[in-house]
Amino acid sequence: MKIIIIFISLSLNIVSAEDFNKSFQDGNNLMEEKDFIEASKLYESILEVHPSNSDLYYNLGNAYYRSNNIGLAIWAYSQAISLNPRDDDIQYNLLLAKSKRVDNIKISETFVIFTKYIILRNYFSFNEWFFLSSISILILIITIILGNIFYNIKELLNYMVGLLLIINLLVHGITFDKYVKLKFEKKAVFIAQSVDVSSEPNLVDGKIIFKIHEGTICEILNQRENWSKIALKDGKIGWVKNKYYRSLK
Amino acid sequence: MKYYFSIIFLFLNIYGQSVNITVDKNQIIEGDLIILSIEAINSDNFPQIELNQINKSFEILSGPNQKTNIQFINGKLNSSKTLSWTLSPKQNGQIFIPALYITVDGKKFKGNRIPIDVRKSKAEDINAVFLISQVDKEEVYNGEQITLQYRLYKHIDYNISSIDQFHMPEFPGFWVEEIFNPQRLKYQKQLEIINGVKYQVANLGERALFPILSEKHILPSVRIKIQLEIQKKRKQRDPFFDPFFNSFFTETKAKILNSKEKKINIKPFPKPIPRNFYGAVGQFQIDAMVDLDTIKINEGLTYTILLKGTGNFNLFTLPEIIFNKSIESFQPKDFFEKDEFRNDITGIKKREYILIPRKSGEIKLPTVEFIYFDNITESWKIIKTKPFTIVVETDNSNPNYKNKPKLVNQEIELMDQDIRYIHTFNLSKPIITTGLISKIYGLSLILILLPFLLNRFTSFRLKTKSNRKIKGAMKVAFRSMNDKNISNFELASNALYIYLNAKLTLNSINLDPSSVKSLLDEKIRPELVAQIYHLLKLCDEGQFSTGSEREVSSILDNMKQAIREIDKEL
Structure with missing residues (x-):
């Protein structure tokens, strides 16, 4: 009975993977036919079932870029780059889409070491960091076991254990930092062309304190009914309606 | 003195039903209004009529x-149903309300035409309003701008009790801006x-x-209805004269006021007309400004x-500006x-x-x-x-622009910028999954626990x-009996010795019948000891002599x- 259930679930998986690829190719054909709006709708529908594929986000970003939705294009490329951070095409298109933004938010300068750390952290995706953590701990344990077996090279292996311990701490630390960022830091991209940011979560009492444009990335600090408290990289804080942005997962 | 004319046409008086077509007056002054009434007597329904035929000479203002x-006269019930319209003559002189076709309760009636005499206004009327x-x-x-004003003039001795809402007409051939x-x-x-x-x-x-390019530029005639109060003439000075009682000595008269149609002449522009003329006419000054004169690249x-x-x-737009290729400009906003x-x-x-x-x-x-x-x-x-x-500086601080494709270098600028093509290959499942990572962590855990577990097991x-x-x-003893190369007697005695050695945890296996007997004495029954002793002796004999075959x-x-x-x- 168990074997039958496993077989059915496996065959279902195969069918869904085939459908997935077929829909993806249909979307690509629509892109070839310059029907970018329909292509973006099709890619979005695939995303509902398979939300973790960087190629899908990348193509969706292209569809949005071609249909002049720069905010949504930046959102899709950002999703793609978080899954596949070293893909050259994604990096290039994201950079180009960001250059089409109106807003230019000035970031205060930080320590060089911190900048380097961010570059290192973003070099791998969360899954890749997690994988590196598991591999590094496996190597450490094997080295400890070997040290107990081969007494003649025990001294060398002890040095290696020390080094591997430091690497483990570093890799696990970065993985944890990445996890915390993914889990607790809510970021979003503005998809409306121009958004008035209010001082309060209503338009009656609140004043319009600044204006932001499509494609600007912000951090969501708090949510209240249809409104969200946002923070920009330069420290500006205000309230906007939820419909104006799309959250980055 | 007010004249009141009533023309009654009796069409039919069968079964007590009749229709009257009346006007309140048939001699009027230009601008005055008449009321047309159609009264059906003793009918069940209101009369039905098409008034399209009177539109040629009259304008229907209301109705x-x-x-x-309903009346009881000498015990007899009389009823009448009346429809009435307010009409304004479209022309002066003698005009006619044409013969009207009326249907009452399914019966058809035809009226006679009614003559209306419209006199030109007297001098005093013109001056009133x-x-x-x-x-x-x-x-x-x-x-070029023309300022148009509709002005209502009223003689100071007259009052306007009410005025209809004034509606501005359409101005064909003009772009219109509201001033007041x-x-x-x-x-x-x-x-x-x-x-x-x-x-x-x-x-x-x-x-x-x-004025915009058009065949005609005409300011159309407009009309407005007013209610004019006219003082009744009093023959002698009233001892109770008081402005408060004015209303008792005034009458209200509805009037239609018309403005005259005006034609506007368009002058041609002096030639030659400049090539880049976008239609601006007036007096202008132009200026430009930038919010920053020094900026970092990509800002x-x-x-x-x-x-x-x-x-x-x-009626015109500002000229489009073509910027240098090294500047990206967004769609401009006009205010x-x-x-x-x-x-x-x-x-x-x-x-x-917005320029980036x-x-x-230097740009x-x-x-x-x-x-x-x-x-x-009158000149161009x-x-x-x-x-x-603008001085554009290189941005060295932004990490996003480091180690990235250089979008600002000459080659890309020459080839123009565009996004890269879509990924067309089949989507594959990711190799690094949380399942794989969990397995590696599991293996690591097993490996770290393995020496400890082994140690525990060995102990x-x-x-x-x-x-x-x-x-x-x-079990060991019985297993030892399976050797086919040794005689049964030796196998039997060895099996017992192996058994006792294991059971009693003896250090040596050198046993003989006597030592076995002494080992088992007091541990098992004497009969069983004797039987064992006998069997061992038999085995010895079997091994070394032929008597026990x-x-x-x-x-x-x-x-x-x-x-x-x-x-x-044991």
């Missing part, structure tokens, strides 16, 4: 109004004197008209063009701030460009040239903005070794049985 009247359309000029250039739209009738403080008569003047609405700056002055702002306190359309037209330099160095923003026609000096004018130079085995040996003694087949079974019994008792 039909319905009225039902009138409407004019006033323009500041009647000959203009295309795009009154919410209620309000007279100017200053009286105007025309032909020695004082008038109060009210502004009914003011528009700025800009944005705002470039604003300002056009100030008076003229037809809504117009109108000066509300001036009748001539005056204000500031702004165009804002993509290359470092020049081009001069903007604007051509317009000055309608005062060219105005220009001053040029700007356990060592601890339980003697117990296992005791428990397995009989008949026992060779049963010795193994006997020994097995003996071992089982010892095992039960």
Whole structure:
């Protein structure tokens, strides 16, 4: 009975993977036919079932870029780059889409070491960091076991254990930092062309304190009914309606 | 003295039903109104009529109004149903309400035509109240502003009790801008004197008209209905005269006021007309400004063009600017701030460009040239903005632009920028999954626990070794009996010795029948000891002599049985 259930679930998986690829190719054909709006709708529908594929986000970003939705294009490329951070095409298109933004938010300068750390952290995706953590701990344990077996090279292996311990701490630390960022830091991209940011979560009492444009990335600090408290990289804080942005997962 | 005419036409009087078509007066002055009534007597329904035929000579201002009247006269019930319309004659002289076809309760009636005599207004009527359309000029250039005002003149001795809502007409051939739209009738403080008569003047609405290319430029006639109060003439001075009682000595008269149609002549522009003329007519000044003169690469700056002055702002656009290829410009935004306190359309037209330099160095923003026609000096004018130079610095601080494709280098600039093509290959499942990572962590955990587990297992085995040996003694002994190369007697005695050695955990296996007997004494029954001793002796004899051959087949079974019994008792 168990074997039958496993077989059915496996065959279902195969069918869904085939459908997935077929829909993806249909979307690509629509892109070839310059029907970018329909292509973006099709890619979005695939995303509902398979939300973790960087190629899908990348193509969706292209569809949005071609249909002049720069905010949504930046959102899709950002999703793609978080899954596949070293893909050259994604990096290039994201950079180009960001250059089409109106807003230019000035970031205060930080320590060089911190900048380097961010570059290192973003070099791998969360899954890749997690994988590196598991591999590094496996190597450490094997080295400890070997040290107990081969007494003649025990001294060398002890040095290696020390080094591997430091690497483990570093890799696990970065993985944890990445996890915390993914889990607790809510970021979003503005998809409306121009958004008035209010001082309060209503338009009656609140004043319009600044204006932001499509494609600007912000951090969501708090949510209240249809409104969200946002923070920009330069420290500006205000309230906007939820419909104006799309959250980055 | 008021004349009241009533013309009654009796068509039919069968079964008590009749229809009357009446007008309240058939001699009127230009601008006066008449009321047309159709009364059906003793009918079940209101009369039905098509009035399209009277539209040629009259304008229907209101109606039909319905009225039902029921009376008892000498015990007899009489009823009438009346429809009435307010009509305004379209022309002077004798005009006719044509013969009307009326249907009452399914029966058809035909009336006679009714003559109406429309006299021209007397001088005193003209002076009482009138409407004019006033323009500041009647000959203009295309795009030049004409200020049109509808003015109501009223003799100071007359009062207007009510006035219909004034609606501005359509102005074909003109672009229209609203200047003034009154919410209620309000007279100017200053009286105007025309032909020695004082008038109060009210502004009914003011528009700025800009002629556009069209075949005709006509300001159409407008009409408005007013209720004019006219003082009744009193023959002698009334001792109780008081303004409070004025209403008792006035009557109200409905009047239609018409303004005259006006034609506007369009003058041709002096030639030659400049090539870059976009239709601006008036007096203008142009200026430009930037919010930053030094900027980092890929940062944005705002470039604003300002056009100030008076003229037809809504009929032209500012010229498009072509920027240097190293600057990316976004769709500009246009604004117009109108000066509300001036009748001539005056204000500031702004165009804002957001520019992002993509290359470092000095960048020049081009001069903007604007051509317009000055309608005062009647000449062409060219105005220009001053040029700007922007210093674009390289941005070294932004990590996003480091180690990335250099979007600002010359090659990319020459080839233009575009996104890269879509990924067309089949989507594959990711290799690194949380499942794989969990397995690696699991393996690591197993490896780290393995030495400890092995140690625990070995210790356990060592601890339980003697117990296992005791428990397995009989099994080991029986297994030793399977060797086919040794004689049954030797196998039987060896099996017992192996059994005892394991069971009693003896250090040596050198046993003989006597030592076995002494080992087992007091541990098992004496009969069983004797039996064991006997069997062992038999085995010795069997090994070393030939007297015991008949026992060779049963010795193994006997020994097995003996071992089982010892095992039960030990």
